[in-house]
Amino acid sequence: MRSYRNYDQLSLTFDHTINVIIGENAQGKTNLMEAIYVLAFTKSHRTPRDKELIQWDAEYGKIKGSIFKRNRKFPLEIIVSNKGKKAKLNHIEQKRLSDYIGALNVVMFAPEDLNLVKGSPQVRRRFIDMEIGQIQPTYIYHLGQYQKILRQRNHLLKELQRKPSADRTMLGVLTDQLVEHAATIIERRFKFMQLLRSWATPIHEGISRNLEKLEIAYDASVKVSEDMNLETIRNTYKEKFSEIESKEIDRGTTLAGPHRDDLVFYVNGKDVQTYGSQGQQRTTALSLKLAEIELIHSEVGEYPILLLDDVLSELDDYRQSHLLHTIQGKVQTFVSTTSIDGIEHEALEKAEIFHVKEGTIEVRK
Ligand SMILES: Nc1ncnc2c1ncn2[C@@H]1O[C@H](COP(=O)(O)OP(=O)(O)OP(=O)(O)O)[C@@H](O)[C@H]1O
Numbered sequence: 583m584r585s586y587r588n589y590d591q592l593s594l595t596f597d598h599t600i601n602v603i604i605g606e607n608a609q610g611k612t613n614l615m616e617a618i619y620v621l622a623f624t625k626s627h628r629t630p631r632d633k634e635l636i637q638w639d640a641e642y643g644k645i646k647g648s649i650f651k652r653n654r655k656f657p658l659e660i661i662v663s664n665k666g667k668k669a670k671l672n673h674i675e676q677k678r679l680s681d682y683i684g685a686l687n688v689v690m691f692a693p694e695d696l697n698l699v700k701g702s703p704q705v706r707r708r709f710i711d712m713e714i715g716q717i718q719p720t721y722i723y724h725l726g727q728y729q730k731i732l733r734q735r736n737h738l739l740k741e742l743q744r745k746p747s748a749d750r751t752m753l754g755v756l757t758d759q760l761v762e763h764a765a766t767i768i769e770r771r772f773k774f775m776q777l778l779r780s781w782a783t784p785i786h787e788g789i790s791r792n793l794e795k796l797e798i799a800y801d802a803s804v805k806v807s808e809d810m811n812l813e814t815i816r817n818t819y820k821e822k823f824s825e826i827e828s829k830e831i832d833r834g835t836t837l838a839g840p841h842r843d844d845l846v847f848y849v850n851g852k853d854v855q856t857y858g859s860q861g862q863q864r865t866t867a868l869s870l871k872l873a874e875i876e877l878i879h880s881e882v883g884e885y886p887i888l889l890l891d892d893v894l895s896e897l898d899d900y901r902q903s904h905l906l907h908t909i910q911g912k913v914q915t916f917v918s919t920t921s922i923d924g925i926e927h928e929a930l931e932k933a934e935i936f937h938v939k940e941g942t943i944e945v946r947k
């Protein structure tokens with residue numbers, strides 16, 4: 583990469599098993615992890631503003647990487663400049679995000695992932711959207727269309743709020759378009775929920791030594807249920823919108839839809855967000871991340887890259903070794919830490935060690 587965050591220029595080859603990134607605070611550990619994340623998703627997990635990724639004073643920043651997948655090499659490239667962003671796959675620029683995302687699958691686990699359980703619904707929606715997007719890139723297209731129509735519809739609702747007597751034909755058109763994409767999004771989210779549960783529940787049992795049972799519910803703003811097909815979801819949505827039309831005009835905004843839905847996690851029947859201990863919340867987040875790894879493997883046929891930024895030292899010994907044992911030998915992993923002390927596991931013995939200091943990296947076996 584070049585002119586990316588605090589890295590002037592950097593070129594590295596990573597081990598296909600475990601890579602440990604060691605460095606003191608503010609040296610560039612997260613920046614390196616972030617670069618791999620950006621290469622997969624074209625955007626950062628830390629900021630929605632691409633410009634922050636470009637090194638201060640530089641005009642553009644570039645990340646290049648070659649991945650091996652099904653015995654084939656795929657060159658990937660992301661260039662961020664003040665004018666915009668380019669994503670290249672096999673040296674060819676991809677204009678549509680959905681043509682690029684999915685080439686490289688990545689699962690990141692960072693301290694802020696505790697927000698998956700504790701944080702706002704937005705964090706959980708982002709989680710499902712990102713995960714479905716990387717196993718099913720056309721989902722990103724529907725999501726993008728949905729958001730575009732949602733903005734237009736909200737704009738129109740604001741106008742109607744000011745002038746309720748105005749013609750409502752356009753509202754009907756936008757509602758139909760919105761429902762089309764909403765129904766597809768919901769249908770895919772429901773399929774994802776079933777997959778997520780099937781992996782996360784046994785994994786959570788394993789991490790908690792059979793003491794905890796994890797349940798995951800989809801909290802929908804429109805009364806749809808997971809046994810419905812696309813047609814029924816669509817009709818349920820249409821009914822809902824005709825029911826709340828005057829209320830929406832009154833409030834000047836769209837009051838129901840995938841953008842208002844949420845996930846709820848229960849451990850032994852109790853809502854973890856409200857009643858869970860810090861440890862239970864952390865275990866739940868870890869179960870979800872480990873489930874993601876298996877889910878991607880089952881859907882895509884390859885394991886994703888796992889990025890563990892500063893989280894290993896926060897887990898107790900049992901969870902640490904459970905995690906390292908689960909990934910050992912099958913998942914290419916990047917672990918960042920300020921110190922390797924306290925992380926003892928056979929999995930780390932063969933790891934490649936990278937020492938980070940002020941944006942430069944030294945490799946030591
Ligand atoms: N666009 C940028 N250009 C240059 N430097 C930047 C840019 N963005 C961030 N930095 C710097 O990069 C440095 C390293 O940040 P990074 O988050 O990677 O640290 P870290 O090694 O993960 O530290 P910690 O252990 O505290 O998490 C910070 O000092 C920050 O000021």
Ligand SMILES: [Mg+2]
Pocket residue numbers: 611612613891892
């Ligand atoms: Mg960091």
